[in-house]
Amino acid sequence: MSELLLVEGLTKHFGGVTANDGISFDVREGEIIGIIGPNGAGKSTLFDLLTGFQTPDSGSVLLDGHDVTGLRPDRIARMGVGRTFQKLKPFPDLTLVENVMVGALAHTSHVHEARDKALEAIAFVDLLEKRHSFARELSTGQRKRLEMARALATDPRLLLMDEVTGGVDQKTIPGLIELVLALRDKGITILTIEHNMKVMMDVSSRILALQFGKRIAFGKPEKVRNDPHVVDAYLGRADAA
Ligand SMILES: Nc1ncnc2c1ncn2[C@@H]1O[C@H](COP(=O)(O)OP(=O)(O)O)[C@@H](O)[C@H]1O
Ligand SMILES: [Mg+2]
Numbered sequence: 001m002s003e004l005l006l007v008e009g010l011t012k013h014f015g016g017v018t019a020n021d022g023i024s025f026d027v028r029e030g031e032i033i034g035i036i037g038p039n040g041a042g043k044s045t046l047f048d049l050l051t052g053f054q055t056p057d058s059g060s061v062l063l064d065g066h067d068v069t070g071l072r073p074d075r076i077a078r079m080g081v082g083r084t085f086q087k088l089k090p091f092p093d094l095t096l097v098e099n100v101m102v103g104a105l106a107h108t109s110h111v112h113e114a115r116d117k118a119l120e121a122i123a124f125v126d127l128l129e130k131r132h133s134f135a136r137e138l139s140t141g142q143r144k145r146l147e148m149a150r151a152l153a154t155d156p157r158l159l160l161m162d163e164v165t166g167g168v169d170q171k172t173i174p175g176l177i178e179l180v181l182a183l184r185d186k187g188i189t190i191l192t193i194e195h196n197m198k199v200m201m202d203v204s205s206r207i208l209a210l211q212f213g214k215r216i217a218f219g220k221p222e223k224v225r226n227d228p229h230v231v232d233a234y235l236g237r238a239d240a241a
Contacts, residue, residue: 004029004158004189010049010059012042012213019045021213022059027158032180032190034204034221036197038233042213043193044086047160050191051083052076063158077106082156084147086163086193090135096146097122097131103150114153121149124186125179141172148179159183161192165199177203201225209233 005027012020019042027033035043048054050061052073060069068076077083090099097118104114104121122131125145130138138146144164151159164180165173177199184190194200200207200221207224209217216229224230 002029003027004064005050006060006062007050008060008062010046010061011057012045012049012054013057018213020049020056020059023210023213023215024059025208025215025218027189027191028205029189030184030187031205032184032192032203034200034207035191035193035210036195036200036207036224036230037210037216041210043210044162045213046210047083047162047191047193050076050160051081074106077154080155080157081160082151082154082158083160084144084151084162084164086166088140088143088147090138090143090146090150092136093134095132095134096127096138096149099135099146100149100153104153107154117153117155118149121152124152124182125149126175139172141168141176144168144176145179148183152183156188158189158191161190163193163195165194165196173199197225 003026008024010020010023023046037043045054049056052071055070060067063079063081068079100118100121101114104117108114122128125148127142127145130142135143135146164176173196180190180192181203204221206219207221208215209224209230211233216233217224217227
């Protein structure tokens with residue numbers, strides 16, 4: 001497996017808050033990297049820095065050996081980095097297929113091609129029968145699938161997913177996890193932020209644990225789970241809950 005992403009010393013301050021504090025890690029092609037950490041640990045900020053939605057104060061991001069640090073979101077997207085958002089914001093009065101076409105149209109100006117791409121992505125997330133429903137009519141789980149389809153329609157090699165299973169009911173979770181695995185099997189390398197620890201342990205090749213903006217552990221799930229810093233920061237409380 002070759003290295004797809006190399007992150008070094010990524011740092012971002014918001015006023016007095018250090019949201020990311022010298023974060024370094026690598027991602028190999030074909031991996032699912034799980035990112036864990038308590039609320040406010042800096043997980044979403046890390047995604048913002050990797051996708052150009054925020055500019056780091058220092059540090060670097062190499063994608064396939066190319067320096068993409070501080071590039072604009074559309075440039076980074078066009079280089080094959082897709083993203084889903086923690087706060088879902090589909091266009092409520094557009095249909096599912098129209099919403100997903102917005103993603104596809106970032107990469108082609110041909111409407112027919114965008115529609116084909118969108119339908120293919122919608123089929124992949126298993127929502128074809130809802131394609132003409134308005135986004136506002138979809139359940140939370142279905143909106144998570146919409147979000148995945150929208151990202152998929154941009155043809156990513158690397159997909160960053162922010163809390164895929166967040167805010168959905170228990171019985172909806174396994175289907176969403178299966179989708180994450182199906183995306184991986186399709187050849188897409190994945191970074192996923194997830195609160196469900198069991199899910200993380202099961203699906204991740206490696207786990208990056210953050211606390212107060214700092215990397216506190218990075219490695220195989222078993223190793224990270226037993227890391228004293230992680231037990232202290234996160235697992236102790238998660239297990240007790
Ligand atoms: N755009 C922003 N402006 C100001 N502060 C921010 C912004 N984004 C994140 N933060 C702060 O940075 C810290 C990390 O937030 P975030 O990356 O959202 O954490 P997580 O996703 O792990 O819950 C928090 O203290 C948060 O309030
Ligand atoms: Mg977050």
